[in-house]
Amino acid sequence: MKTAEDDRGACSEGPREIGLCLLCGLPGAGKSTFARALSHQLRLERGWAVGVVTYDDVMPDAFLEEASARPLPSQWKLLRQELLKYLEYFLMAVINGCQMSAPPNRTAAMWEDFIICLKNQDLVSSASLETQSCYLLTKTAVSRPLLLILDDNFYYQSMRYEVYQLARKYSLGFCQLFLDCSLETCLQRNGQRPQAVPAETIHLMARKIEKPNPEKNAWEHNSLTIQSTPCSSEASLKVTDLLLTALENPVKDIEDNVEQKETDRIICSTNVLHQADQTLRRIVSQTMKEAKDEQVVPFNLKLLAEELNKLKAEFLEDLRHGNKKYLCSQQTIHVSDVISFFHYEKDNIVQKYSSKPH
Ligand SMILES: Nc1ncnc2c1ncn2[C@@H]1O[C@H](COP(=O)(O)OP(=O)(O)OP(=O)(O)O)[C@@H](O)[C@H]1O
Structure with missing residues (x-):
């Protein structure tokens, strides 16, 4: 020097x-x-x-x-x-x-x-x-x-x-x-x-x-x-x-990548969240309509609505925090994966309350 x-x-x-x-x-x-x-x-x-x-x-x-x-x-x-x-x-x-x-x-x-x-x-x-x-x-x-x-x-x-x-x-x-x-x-x-x-x-x-x-x-x-x-x-x-x-x-140079990834993640998750929120709302209301059509008793209807809304909230909350259980790959969250996962859990709940009045 x-x-x-x-x-x-x-x-x-x-x-x-x-x-x-x-x-x-x-x-x-x-x-x-x-x-x-x-x-x-x-x-x-x-x-x-x-x-x-x-x-x-x-x-x-x-x-x-x-x-x-x-x-x-x-x-x-x-x-x-x-x-x-x-x-x-x-x-x-x-x-x-x-x-x-x-x-x-x-x-x-x-x-x-x-x-x-x-x-x-x-x-x-x-x-x-x-x-x-x-x-x-x-x-x-x-x-x-x-x-x-x-x-x-x-x-x-x-x-x-x-x-x-x-x-x-x-x-x-x-x-x-x-x-x-x-x-x-x-x-x-x-x-x-x-x-x-x-x-x-x-x-x-x-x-x-x-x-x-x-x-x-x-x-x-x-x-x-x-x-x-x-x-x-x-x-x-x-x-x-x-x-x-x-x-x-x-x-550090690497910070830029982390920063970029974080930005990408936020943009991605914001879009995914919005789309998922809209779609899950539609699924819940459609499911409730079907349950009414099938004449599920009012008490069960109430419980079904509560459980479905709770499930929807949990899904959105998990998504917001980037919960990996919906990821098909390590990096990308696809709304379709979230929806099919939701359908699976929703069907289990519907089954519980689908008994028609005797
Ligand atoms: N804390 C203070 N209390 C009172 N007067 C102040 C204080 N700080 C600066 N001044 C006075 O305000 C005037 C502007 O201060 P200074 O040049 O530090 O501002 P500046 O933000 O650097 O302005 P510029 O961006 O135009 O260069 C100076 O006359 C300075 O003496």
């Missing part, structure tokens, strides 16, 4: 705990303020290496140079992806223990700001090779744990997913912190800033924002919502817990 420190004779080996922590929330929610405080605290109290990448600090200057007009959303998207590419170059250097090279196609101003951002946090050093677009990593960059905090609005789930994919590609820890702050407070804080974001942008974002949703998206399970007020010690503990969990449980 070659680092700037190695050049001075130091050696750097150790557990490769690297994590990406994504901050999201409305403009003015206090993300940058929080990121600064958190990184300071983690460095001081835990001795972690921390890098904060505040997108606003790196991206706008690129536009000042390349375009005077306000960028279109599609341009922002491309720039965000380009910045993520820079991060990937840094991560590759960290993981492989080599120097960080510059990506071949890059927006000069943004790359420069990115390098300044890393240098200011003692993650890369000026090196003699700098003229050739190579940067040596510092001792901080190769020490562990290393946490990179990405500070942007990340108001769409798709924006956050790009970061998750990066974490997965390199088996890194991944977590999300959502800074919860009322629209009024964001507008008020924003209004007091020298370079305020247009208020209508904040209104629009408040309407569009997709908060982390761990129930819906398995990949977002490592997320925490915190209030944008001065951090209580309890909130601070929760944040540390989230970060430790992420660092100790790097994202």
Whole structure:
């Protein structure tokens, strides 16, 4: 592993705990303020290496140079992806223990700001090779744990997913912190800033924002919502817990398969459940009609209806939990299998109550 420190004779080996922590929330929610405080605290109290990448600090200057007009959303998207590419170059250097090279196609101003951002946090050093677009990593960059905090609005789930994919590609820890702050407070804080974001942008974002949703998206399970007020010690503990969990449980490629399988299972079982529910209802009412036609005594009719409805509920409950007894193969549940199984059990019950009045 070659680092700037190695050049001075130091050696750097150790557990490769690297994590990406994504901050999201409305403009003015206090993300940058929080990121600064958190990184300071983690460095001081835990001795972690921390890098904060505040997108606003790196991206706008690129536009000042390349375009005077306000960028279109599609341009922002491309720039965000380009910045993520820079991060990937840094991560590759960290993981492989080599120097960080510059990506071949890059927006000069943004790359420069990115390098300044890393240098200011003692993650890369000026090196003699700098003229050739190579940067040596510092001792901080190769020490562990290393946490990179990405500070942007990340108001769409798709924006956050790009970061998750990066974490997965390199088996890194991944977590999300959502800074919860009322629209009024964001507008008020924003209004007091020298370079305020247009208020209508904040209104629009408040309407569009997709908060982390761990129930819906398995990949977002490592997320925490915190209030944008001065951090209580309890909130601070929760944040540390989230970060430790992420660092100790790097994202694995396999998770995607599990996630996909789980999604498939839910879609499949939802469809199966719906179809099964409809069909079983029809079978029960048809069976009851036949029993009446056969003049089953009213008392038995009542018991028969109770038993059939109970059986139907049990079947649906089992299906909901993926009970394997209806599976013809290990993976797929067919409604036809469920129905024939139900018919079999239903016939047994019908037989019990089919005695006609004497
Ligand atoms: N907890 C807080 N209490 C009061 N004021 C705060 C708090 N957090 C941040 N602020 C103030 O609100 C303003 C916006 O904060 P900050 O830049 O951290 O927000 P942000 O979410 O990073 O915004 P943006 O997304 O636009 O970069 C700053 O002037 C900051 O001093």
